[in-house]
Amino acid sequence: MSLSAREFDAWLNEAGLPAGSADIARHTGRRLSTITTQRFRSRITEDVVVKLSRSFNLDPLTALAYFEPYQGLDVDRRPPSTAELISQLTHNDLLVELLSRNKADLARLLGANYLISPIPHPDGVRKWIDAIDPGNIRSEMSARSGIATTNLSTLMSENKLAPDLAILAASIADVSPLGGLVVSGLLDPEEAGWPAQGRENALRDLEDLALLDLVDQRLKSLRRRLKKKIDSQDTAQALWETLG
Missing domain, CATH: 1.10.260 (434 Repressor (Amino-terminal Domain))
Structure with a gap:
């Protein structure tokens, strides 16, 4: 739009x-x-x-x-859910928290020097969509926007989400439309009324098992993205060699 x-x-x-x-x-x-x-x-x-x-x-x-x-966008200033806040944590944020909980010396070292990852972060759009998904968000977004699900998937893989699509996703999930504008990088968190230290507090409140599960999920996601990138590079190299 x-x-x-x-x-x-x-x-x-x-x-x-x-x-x-x-x-x-x-x-x-x-x-x-x-x-x-x-x-x-x-x-x-x-x-x-x-x-x-x-x-x-x-x-x-x-x-x-x-x-x-x-119009009316500034009226719906609902705060982000805990799931939305956690979706905007990177694997580095989670790993630092995990190490800090298990090693007192690392907690002192990392706690004094580590700054939580800025927003937007790589794969933040997909993670936000997953966090707010009531179960059918991709198909609903496709049906209402006229954009094929494969194209929506490509946009998410590229960490892109147009403002109108962000607001559409939020309306389907019944969350504040401002979240999508934050994770896509249009608005800063403070401009959208996200609470100061909100992500940090959500991270600290995670139970140990939930944190471990989340680390496992994020590392698997990171592996998939890296493998896809490597495969793409190998394909490009093979094409150049063929053309050469």
């Missing part, structure tokens, strides 16, 4: 922001040609609004809610 140039210009005017494409490009870090093309085609991407809002110390969530596709 994208935003209309008409609404974008109206928002710029109402917010008192510079309307020139060169100014917008400078404040958002996008190329001037990109901004010009988006305005000409009336397909402004959401990240332009978010980055421009940040540049002028405006609330990105309130800014997005100005636009027709996202």
Whole structure:
């Protein structure tokens, strides 16, 4: 989904922001040609609004809610569930916690120096979808969006989720739509009202067996992703050798 140039210009005017494409490009870090093309085609991407809002110390969530596709977005500020918070922990976060619980000396060392992984993280989109899945989320997303499940799977494998798909997934799972905008990287956790230290607290509250099970799942997932990457590289190398 994208935003209309008409609404974008109206928002710029109402917010008192510079309307020139060169100014917008400078404040958002996008190329001037990109901004010009988006305005000409009336397909402004959401990240332009978010980055421009940040540049002028405006609330990105309130800014997005100005636009027709996202009206009311700033109303549903339900906090993320524990499952959503845990889904945004990496295997490194989990392993550090596991080691810290079992070795006092490591706990002192790691606890003093380790910072939890930032969001978004690799495979965070898929893990969020899995965390909120009521049992049929992929088929429902496919049916409602018209996107084939195989294409949805590819997007998740590439850790991509367009804002409209994120909100669709949240509506199917009956969770706050803001979670998907966080895990896909459009909004920062604090901009979406995620609690400070929320992931850290959820991690510490995990029972030992649950933590072990989660570590096992994440390592298996990591192995699958690495194997797929290696297989893809081997295929590419074989193709080059054939062409050569």
